[in-house]
Amino acid sequence: MEVAPLTPPGAVADVPPYVLALEDKVSTYLPAEQVARIRRAFIVGAEAHEGQTRKSGEPYITHPVAVATILADLGLDAETIIAAILHDTLEDTRLERAELEGEFGTTVAELVDGVTKLDKMRFTSRAEADAESFRKMLLAMARDLRVILIKLSDRLHNMRTLGAKDAESRRRIARETLEIYAPIAQRLGMNKFKAELQDLGFRAMYPDRHRVISERIRAALGNRREAMARIETALEGRLAADHIPGRAISRIKSPWSIYSKMRNEHKSFAQLMDVYGFRVVTDSAMHCYQALGAVHGLYKPVDSRFKDFIAIPKANGYQSLHTVLLGPFGAPIEIQIRTAEMDSVAERGVAAHWAYKTGSSSSNSxxxxxxxxxxxxxxxxxxxxxxxxxxxxxxxxxxxxxxxxxxxxxxxxxxxxxxxxxxxxxxxxxxxxxxxxxxxxxxxxxxxxxxxxxxxxxxxxxxxxxxxxxxxxxxxxxGKARTAIRQYLKHLQHEDAVDFGHRMLDRALDARGTSLDAIPATTLQRYLDEAKLKRLEELLADIALGNRMPDQVATQLVAALGGGRAPVVADAGPAEKIRITGAERGVLTFGNCCHPLPGDDIVGYLSSGKGIVVHRVECPNMVEFRKSPERCVAIEWDRDVSGDYRAQLRIEVLNRPGVLATVAAAIAAAESNIENVEYIERDTSAATLLFAIEVRSRTHLAEVMRRVRRTGVVSGVYRHPL
Missing domain, CATH: 3.10.20.30 (Beta-grasp domain)
Known part of the structure; x- marks a missing residue:
């Protein structure tokens, strides 16, 4: 379907100066027909936003044009500039996506749509960020990097004009900027954006701190301006003497950078010597290394403060040589040495020499x-x-x-x-x-x-x-390692849960005179459909993880088998216990209240979401657990059990020097590992210690206790709890 033009060309008679300034900028690198499309985008946007104003009282269209101007400074393509001008139209005006697509093409419509979805996200802090929205934002970036470039430019202009907002909104937007958007700009290598976002965010978030630090920086600069000029002249003189093309540029650190360093290093402003630094820009990587040698010959380098980000670029593509020198006035001087190309990438990151369609051939870009x-x-x-x-x-x-x-x-x-x-x-x-x-x-x-x-x-x-x-x-x-490990463990847990759930359900069905294999497939499928489960494995895993009771499932299956009649449980004596090896760690956990060991008489308790929690039969909590018999599972240890299990020993000793080392040596001699030791009671003649140890079985624990008793410094050894 063809979409009619939104407005006839030339509908807006007067073009404001800020639009003409944008056109002047883009005309330096875009052909005339693309500049005309950008003018057309302004006409469409101005008509769509007609009557809308910003908090400052300015026409709303001034904001998207300002965003487009920021992107034009980066040399972005026409589609990005057009999308920036129209980025609020889908959300705030009556314009439809189909109209945008018909007028400016699919790419522009997708960019505007992507930015619109990002605009609906609200972050209160890094810790409280809406995780699902954050995921959508990063995936939108993955589809087209230009979406986040528009969003970052939008945020930058909003931060520049934040004064019109109320105090609470200023703080919320500033926090969001410092904790979400500035780090994204840094990760994309856009240091110029990052620095301005941080400084504007800092000023809005902590106005008093920003003012005090800014004044201190100005005062420090006033005292050192002559020193900086002398160092700059000395650097350029040394480069010229060694026939290295390049220029030296002095720079002042931002209030946010100084504040972060004061906070992280617990230093006062007076203790921070490197308030200013210098950048040497040359024409090739080889000249960067030659310049490094030249400046090291001029001033002595500080040991262990040199970093080579040219040979080993940062993850965001940043390249530079960093060194710290002892300057002529006793203060350390930070110097960055890079090529003009590296300088452009350091300032603009992904937006430097924009090559969206072809990509860059450099693996370090x-x-x-x-x-x-x-x-x-x-x-x-x-x-x-x-x-x-x-x-x-x-x-x-x-x-x-x-x-x-x-x-x-x-x-x-x-x-x-x-x-x-x-x-x-x-x-x-x-x-x-x-x-x-x-x-x-x-x-x-x-x-x-x-x-x-x-x-x-x-x-x-x-x-x-x-x-x-x-x-x-x-x-x-x-994140990659954590995701891979969790994925593997979840897979293992699922397999263990299916196997264990199968045994539990079979045991419950056996008590009712049938088995899982005897249930017709149609009956089983009907039950799964009613329970909204896709496969039998999901049902079995749910049982093992305590989300469904095996007796209830068995009762319902037998009822379905018998046409709805109440099942009669066969009186077949005590049901056979399910044997465990202890390796089913995805399904089993061991109660910290009683620390069961292989060889103990045990019982399982189904805890929703956790699976089976194993307890000793004599555990003091079993009195409470037996009030829910449907959650109790008859289990016992298998003959072949391996692995280490936690146990606790209450040891009463004579209070004299070296007694702790003597007991620990006895435990180690019994091939047991000590996890923790704490004093429970202590006086001048005696003490009671609680040892948390690892043992293989109840028999191994008995051997540890025998060795401890033989030390001659012990008056009593007991398993804890008794």
């Missing part, structure tokens, strides 16, 4: 790296059903302090600070992570939980039999 990151996010969300879990994973990626690591072949991996060898294994490949057993860091064998530092060479050792276990979740910080 901000655009290529942003797309890699967004592609990884899309994969992660496909494997993460929980939006909150997805947000948790993304936050790690959005707020990293990075470490840079090498494979034995020299490949570089960037991981967040505190990443472990296990994180590195999953960064290499999910299969490598799943089968990892240890690592070699700088050719030394280390455990997988070892934290890594920049510059290390890491090699992962794998074994086909190795599989993830729940403890691994405590040893990883990256």
């Amino acid at each position: 901000a655009q290529a790296r942003a797309r890699e990151w967004l592609s990884a996010l899309a994969d992660s969300q496909a494997n993460t059903p929980s939006a909150a879990e997805f947000l948790e994973n993304v936050k790690i990626d959005l707020f990293p302090d990075e470490v840079y690591l090498f494979t034995p072949r020299g490949e570089i991996f960037s991981l967040p600070r505190h990443a472990t060898a296990l994180d590195f294994a999953y960064a290499v490949h999910t299969d490598v992570g799943d089968h990892a057993v240890a690592a070699r860091v700088d050719k030394k064998l280390v455990p997988l939980r070892t934290k890594l530092i920049s510059g290390q060479q890491v090699e992962i050792i794998t074994a086909p039999s190795a599989v993830p276990n729940p403890a691994w979740l405590e040893s990883v910080v990256t």
